[in-house]
Amino acid sequence: MLKGYVMVFQLPNWVARLLSVPRFRAYLDATGGDVERAWELYRWNVEVSEAFYGPLHCIEVGLRNAEHRLLTTRYGQADWWYAAPLTKHDTCRVDKAYADLARKGASSPTPDDVVTELGFGFWVSLLNRTYDRHLWVPALHRAFPHYHGRRSSLHDALLSMVLFRNRIMHHEPIHHRDLAADHRKIYRVLNYMEPAITRWLRGFDRVPNVLARRPEEGRR
Template sequence: MTSERKENPDTPAMLAAVRTSLSPERFATYLRASAGDPDLALRLHTRNTALSAGFYGPLQSVELTLRNTLHRALARRYGAAWFDNPATGLNAYAITEIAQTRAKLKRGRYVPDAPHTVAALSFGFWVALLGPGGSANYAMTLWRPALSAAFPHARLPRKTIHREFDHLRTFRNRIAHHEPIFTRHLAADYAKILTLAGWMCPLTRDWIARHSRIPTLLAADPAQESLF
């Protein structure tokens, strides 16, 4: 792809069309970071896209690991359908999210059973289970009896674990909404992904690191990067 791009460079008309497609407001972010040079701005946008794509896999793995780890911990304590068990002590936000998720599954003609419900709940839902829970007091209803066991390799308080996963949720959402990430300390973001995965399962962390493209992307020459 890189050699083809060199042999057949983008035409001025194509570049102008891409800038329009990105929207003036979005492109302005890259222009400001490129001292007003539109060619450099497009190159920076290309790099941002490549980096975002590279982070998708590691973030997906951490999200799936968190979801399934928390589900197993809650199921051991409150049963496979823990979200229907009043003893779980979920707060109003969680109850509403579960109800809306199951209603959406029904509209899509899926069975709103435990596997489908667990898979359909958002990353934000799972991260919120690590939070204080408001009047539900998750420290007593969720953390101590169940969720603390989900992090066997992290000797840390609930507040710290929740804060770190919530930071990761914010980063994940920036990528999901196609926002710029090039100004972030991306090496630190990647290290955090590996750290949080390791809190739950060191072998999964090692697998993520083994297959991740992030170190290569961070070390790459931006001029050689392509969108696809």
């Protein structure tokens, strides 16, 4: 800064072209129209979204593998979705997984291929009340050996993680959320499944560090 002059922050020229003005508007609104602080908040939103990848990876992969193992045992076949009383909506999800795999060149997909293709929302849906009698009571409650509460509360917690994960995967703003609470919820559910995984995750989880560097603008 030259003496007697005030430098005015300007966004890089490529921002409007690649990130779009409407997209940046949410950050301007959060910072009272301060362009420089909005730009800092935008960058931090990208950084914290990236940091949540590890915890969300653990909860999604851990849930699907635990449920797949238990349902394979219950129905005596790896493609248990053909034997389980799935709703029409969830059956369509399985059909779509097969179709997507076929488009990717998998002419004879294995059950493991299908498990990987099915989204987080599918696995969480297996914990809703529709499946209480046929899936939760006889099998899926065992995926959470350290949980002693109601199925509905657990389902609601996981459903909120699906919505949170989708916001991140669609590159939407998450800076306005209570991200520390989101982080605690992920760890809480992971502990219900296997406490050892949370100890492993803490060894490289970047979320606490990124949260500590959150710009003041946009803080709840």
